[in-house]
Amino acid sequence: MQSTRVAVARSTRFVNVARAPHSRFRRLPCVLSVTSTLSATSIHTASTCRRLVNCRTASERSARRGFHTTNIDRASQDFYDVLGVNKDASQSEIKKAYYQLAKKYHPDANKEPDAKDKFVKIQEAYDTLSDENKRRSYDQFGTADPTGGGMGGGEGAGFSGFGNMEDILSQMFGGGFSGMGGSGRGGAGGGGFVSVGEDVEAAVTISFMEAVKGTKTSVTITPVVKCQPCAGQGTKKGARRDKCKTCRGTGRAMFQMGGFHVQQPCPECGGEGSTINPKDKCSSCGGNGRVRERKTVPVDIPPGCDNGMRVKLQGLGDAPIEGAGPSGDLYVRVRVIPSKIFRRKGADLYYDLSLPFTTAILGGTVRVPTVDGDVEVKIRPGTQPGDELRLRSKGAQKINSSVRGDQYLSLNVKLPKKLSTTQRNLIEQFEADVQGKPPSSDSDKQSSTTKENDSSDATDKQKDEDSDKSSGGGFFSRIKKDFEHFKGSSDK
Template sequence: MSKRDYYEVLGVAKGASERDIKKAYKKLAMKYHPDRAQGDKSLEEKFREVQEAYEILSDERKRAAYDQYGHAGVDPNRGGGAGAADFGDIFGDVFGDIFGGGRGRQSRARQGSDLRYNLEMSLEEAVRGKEVEIRVPTLVECDTCHGSGAKKGSSPTTCPTCKGNGQVQMRQGFFAVQQTCPTCSGKGKIISDPCNPCRGQGRVEKTKTLSVKVPPGVDTGDRIRLSGEGEAGEQGAPAGDLYVQVHVRDHHIFTRDGNNLYCEVPLGFTTAALGGEIEVPTLDGKVKLKITPETQTGKMFRLRGKGVKSVRSGAVGDLMCKVEIETPVNLSSKQKELLEEFEATCTGQGAKHRPKEKGFFDGVKQFFDDLKS
């Protein structure tokens, strides 16, 4: 089954900025996250697809390779993404000898694969930063043979078939092509007496415990790279990297957008009409918010510097408080009587006290008058 275009997966244009790609990823990651999938395999597959697309398009080098060569340019089976030089190697191997300019390619053990660890955090932890311990199942260098794959006291020998090149030449008439040596599987060496613990692989399975320093201000989609903490390479080759992918859980009060935080604040209609002060929550505790008289529902109040400090620029965002006027419930007889008295004082003065209401009904009247005419 062919893979979908990564830009299509995230719903962005090919020329989308890094910010647009990250924003699209955050939205889709929250939509398809396994916590919400609840066993729905189709949603889990979409989440993996979104993760894969973001991993490629958020990396400048991988994105460039993908834009030029498509999925083949970032095929993990070619060691984590092929650039122009990789494709040059491909065509050189196949066609170089045909035209007399061939060159043998010295085989080398492959570098270890990169790993990804999904780290879930609360909003408070992400804003303040935290040092966490994670357990990662991976392949590590064998302690017995130190990655060589050969039994202690012995060592790998040069492959007699390819003479250590890892490639052999096959001729068919006028054509000559190179292919992976069938004797050593492209490694260039043969282990006649393999190490017992790793069975000649030079690597063994192990769960590593690592300490990760998460800087303050990270957000969903951010990655922390731990160099050399991925899988160990084959026969002593360098290890890959570990990428810790951050996912911030939804908060019951605040919503984050970039460096700004948003929250909805219920407001009594008396305070909304007369003005006053109320207490609102921030990540650092409660603060006073001054409400101006005649505040309408939906009005946004800004508390500067009460948002999130950017993990990159150090700039601090704001807290945006959206007020929602709350209609009183469970009124006593006395309270109802007082409200009726208040309403009586507004009779005939709708335009003065409730201009939006009067404007709306005047528009409705005009609408029906136009239908009749």
């Protein structure tokens, strides 16, 4: 048998019931120490296991995996019974029950000997039932982790080894175990602790063009700030804070939780090490030293900002509830109203361009809208439906860069729904020319019905050919001229 001692130092958040009018959590250092007499083959800290696992034999490792301790009291507890809710309770009911019980049994507010143990069970039950995945696993297996030992809710459930207790303590105090003889991240072994304010998030809605070009706007927020009359001290002018008699100015208090000794912020002074006489409290902040202030903050939206992006304004978030640490940051989430003209993918823009079929066949120039204004674009003859043209550097600007994306034109060929007799004859003649067939004219149709002699047909055909040659260019040239004439009439 040997004694295993684990020290945990971890910055965490606690609710100071007497000093938290802003419903904010305080970030203060917490030190937890564990003293237990258990077999070395049954329970080890994570770091110890990492150092010794390679030195054990396979049988020892197998025996270690097969052994687990069971907390009978915890195994007999059902999480739903702990919170006093039904198994089909909604999340709002679970949250409401948790807040009521946590407020009642929190060590800062309840000095009864068993209050701390009840608070741990309440916290454990809420952490499991407030997470849908953990709750589903708990309902099915009696534990939030079906691969490990249970923690209540199922028959014969317990916790396997030290790992699950580590998870519970991590959830309670916002940290993890530091290993043998070491100190936790950001804890007492790491030097002084600096409290940092919470981040604040706001949202603005801008148009598509404002997002592409950039704009200036503003948001209204109510961050936590230092009380100006008392300069954040919480006392009246000329009054002084008294040294806390409970923690003797250290700001920390030790309490026992089962077999654990947990060091947490002093419940009397909230971890400050000093208290304020009620008659000396600042009338503006009630002794808290912090108030909420409504302010309007200007926001510069950079060019190229896209929907869902966030603009960070450093130091404009909440001031820390306690201490003189830096304020948090303000994050402004940008919502962009979609454009009715353009589609956007990153820095590239897309525009659907409809072309008359005559322009697609013969070519020409068209005017196209861009974010910089209309531009003329040349269309090559023989353009096909679905072809794509690229206008370089006509897209949105890339964030933190002077480079711009491109604008792509998706070409759609627009076909007429109705044709006049002349237009239809032209199309039929064009089709016949493409297929290498002689053009069928009205005279040809009548000659087939009246059965005129072949010599007359041959003479007419020769006259037509001579006429085409004399006009210069042949049949296709005439078709092209007719198409150009048809294009002009359709444009009008």
